[in-house]
Amino acid sequence: MHDDTAHIGRRLREIRSWRQLSLRAAAELSGISHGYLAKLERGDKAINSRRVLESLANTLRVAPSEITGSLNEPVDATSDELHASIPDVVDVLTGWQVDEAPDARVRPWPEIHADCERLTKVLRPAADLAGQARMLPGLIRELLTAANDPAHQRAALTDLLGAYKASAYLAHDLGVSGLPTLAVERMRQVAERMDDPVWTTYAGYHRAQLLSGGNRRRQYDLAVGIADAPDARVETRGMAHLTAALSRAVQGDEDTAQTHLSEAAALAGQLEPDVSPWQQTNFGRTNVSIWRTTIAVELGHGGKVEEIASTVRPVGVSTSRQAAFWLDYGRGLLAEPRQRTRGVAALLKAEQLAPQKVRTNVFAREAVADNLRRARRDAGGRDLRGLAWRMGVAPNG
DSSP states (O other): OBOHHHHHHHHHHHHHHHTTOOHHHHHHHHTSOHHHHHHHHHTSSOOOSHHHHHHHHHHHTSOHHHHHOSSOOOOSHHHHHHHHHHHHHHHHHHHOOTTOOOSOOOOOHHHHHHHHHHIIIIITTTTOHHHHHHHHHHHHHHHHHHTTOTTTHHHHHHHHHHHHHHHHHHHHHHTOTTHHHHHHHHHHHHHHHHTOHHHHHHHHHHHHHHOOTTOHHHHHHHHHHHHTOTTSOHHHHHHHHHHHHHHHHHTTOHHHHHHHHHHHHHHHTTOSSSBOOGGGOOOBHHHHHHHHHHHHHHTTOTHHHHHHHTTOOOOSSOHHHHHHHHHHHHHHHHTSGGGHHHHHHHHHHHHHHOHHHHHTOHHHHHHHHHHHHHHTTSSOOHHHHHHHHHHTBOOOO
C-alpha cells in the first residue's frame, strides 16, 4: 500500500527535474502558485481537479497518466483478477481489426447475444470492471466472426460496437494509456461498416468523450460537431453537449460550460422518459443534473456544489452513474474541511454502489489520501481509514 499523494508528488518532482524547469517556472506555466506546487511535490496537498492535473501535464509535456500512474496495484482478489485480465483485452483490440475474423471457436448466436446483453445491461451499469475484463476478450473474438455471417451480421455489428465501447471505458477507468483511443477507433470501423449516421455520430461522440487529458480544445471541437450533427439521435447530441460543458469547465470557461449544460437540459426535456434506455446512455434530466454537480466540483465552487447536489435524486440512472454522483459530491464536500464527515459518507455511498470504480478513481484516491493525513491529527477518521485501506492508500509514515 502507498500514499497516492506522495507517489504523485515524486512523479511531479522527477518529471520537472527531467524537463529542467524550476519550481516557480513550472507553477507559473501551469497557472498555480509555486507554494501549491511545492506542497504537491512534497505530498502535502492533493491534485483535486482535472484542470490542475492537465495544466501540469501540459507544462511538463507528458500525458496526465504519466503523473498519476495507471493500473493501481491489486489490493484484493477482485482487483488482482482485473489486472490479470487486462493483457487479454489489449491483445484482442490490437490483434484484429473489424474486417478480420480470428480463428476462434464460436458458440451459437443466441448464447453470444445473451452475453452481450449481460455485458451492456448488467456488468457495465453495475461498474463491474473485473466481470467486463473477464468477458470481453473471448466475446469480441466471437463477435468478429459472427459479423461475417449474413444471418446475424447486423445484430453482431451492433453488439460488437457495444463490446468495443465497454473496452474503451474499462481502459479509461483503469488509466491504460492509448487503449481507449484504439477501442474507439474500432467503434468507428464498426459504425462505418454499418453505414448509418446514427451509429457514426454515436461512435464520434465517444471519440470526443474519451479524448481528454492534454487535448481539451480538440475534445471540445469534436463534441460540438456531434452536438450540431442533424443525423445524430437526441441522446447522442445531449451527451455531446455534456462533454463540451466539462471540456470548457476544465479550461476555466464557466459561461460556455453553463451554455452547453442548458442545451443538454433542453434536449433532455424532449424525451418522454427521464432516463433514455437507448444504448444505456442514461441521458435525461437526472443525468444532466449529475453532470451539473461534476462540473461544479471541477470549477471549484465549494459550497455551491452542495446547493446543486442537494436538488439531485440519482435514481433511474445506472448504478455506475449513481456512484459517479456520490463520488463527485464527496470530493466536493471534502474540499471543505468542515464537511469531511459528510464527504466521507458520500464516498462510502459511492463505494457501496460501485466499489471497483471508486477504488480506482484517481481523484477519489487523492481526496482520501489528502484527508487521511488530517484525520490522523484528531480522534476521528475511522471510516476514512477503512476506505483508504480498501483503496490501497496508506497514511504517510
